[in-house]
Amino acid sequence: MRELALIGIGTGNPDHLTSQGVAAIRGADLILIPRKGEEKSELADLRYQICARVLGSDARSRIAEFDMPTRDSAGDYLDGVAAWHDAVAKAWTDTASEVPNAHKIALLIWGDPCLFDSALRVVERLSPAPQVSVVPGITAVQALCAAHRIPLNETGAPFIVTTGRRLREGGWPEDVETVAVMLDSACAFQNLAPDGITIWWGAYLGMAEELIVAGTLADAAPRILKTRAEARARHGWIMDTYLLRRRPA
The missing domain is CATH 3.30.950.10 (Tetrapyrrole methylase, C-terminal domain)
Structure with missing residues (x-):
């Protein structure tokens, strides 16, 4: 993982994606999509729809899913969040490493990566640290x-x-x-x-x-x-x- 793009995709309308976001998706070797259980499958489906709109028939070959870790709500809140961030960083790294020559990775972030989202704090746990770019999105x-x-x-x-x-x-x-x-x-x-x-x-x-x-x-x-x-x-x-x-x- 040499480069990592965090792309804000807005709040559920595919039209929220900006031209900058489109370019970032097209420039990625691999797009990571989290699975959050059957009850939230609509969130993954929306990410697939966005990728299909941008990449066309090439979309599926450039997507890898990972199981999103869950945060332990027992005990100290901040300790639980830190442990969760560690687990998410490992999930990103393990998933990306399974795809040969995937050096430019993208994540489609609900809303905006800079407002009440954990992606940038997870990035701090990646080693070696990739070059990171952030594409802003429409917030809730x-x-x-x-x-x-x-x-x-x-x-x-x-x-x-x-x-x-x-x-x-x-x-x-x-x-x-x-x-x-x-x-x-x-x-x-x-x-x-x-x-x-x-x-x-x-x-x-x-x-x-x-x-x-x-x-x-x-x-x-x-x-x-x-x-x-x-x-x-x-x-x-x-x-x-x-x-x-x-x-x-």
């Missing part, structure tokens, strides 16, 4: 705001992007009125006092199955919980994010 936060037709921030005002775990444990971040929340399987918005808060929620953003709900937190939260549970039961998995905005005191 961008797709969410586009779906709801809202600006991400108020005029001249800051915002913060955080995780459900941090929102649940620390409450509303200080000195901001707009909070974008990712990686929240437990719906941490339930722990907030709803007065004065508006929520914009979306799942499967960019995909044909896209779902969106918006309103005051008090009104929208029950609808989001019901919609989310039904969608997860139907698909076997769910990827969602949401934006919260609080009126200033």
Whole structure:
């Protein structure tokens, strides 16, 4: 693995792929696609569709699948993440080494490789270190705001992007009125006092199955919980994010 391209592919719409991403796919000797179990086979299928669109009949011969390691959620969070990153780096290396003369490797990264994605931290564990390039992609936060037709921030005002775990444990971040929340399987918005808060929620953003709900937190939260549970039961998995905005005191 002499060169490694991390290519942002957006949030589920093949049209999110940029011309830069197309060129990076075409320049790769081998594209690694993770398997995450049958319930998330749609995510692998989408990556195959993108490769077929870009590479045509040559796509299958330039793809190798690997089993995506799972993170151990028991014990210390950061230790579990570090061990998971080690396992992912080994999976990349082992898979690439099975293909002769595959020196330029590409990974298709959901969303953007630089926002709430582990790929660049996994890269730090590769030895010898490859030459790395990053192709930016449309993030879930961008797709969410586009779906709801809202600006991400108020005029001249800051915002913060955080995780459900941090929102649940620390409450509303200080000195901001707009909070974008990712990686929240437990719906941490339930722990907030709803007065004065508006929520914009979306799942499967960019995909044909896209779902969106918006309103005051008090009104929208029950609808989001019901919609989310039904969608997860139907698909076997769910990827969602949401934006919260609080009126200033």
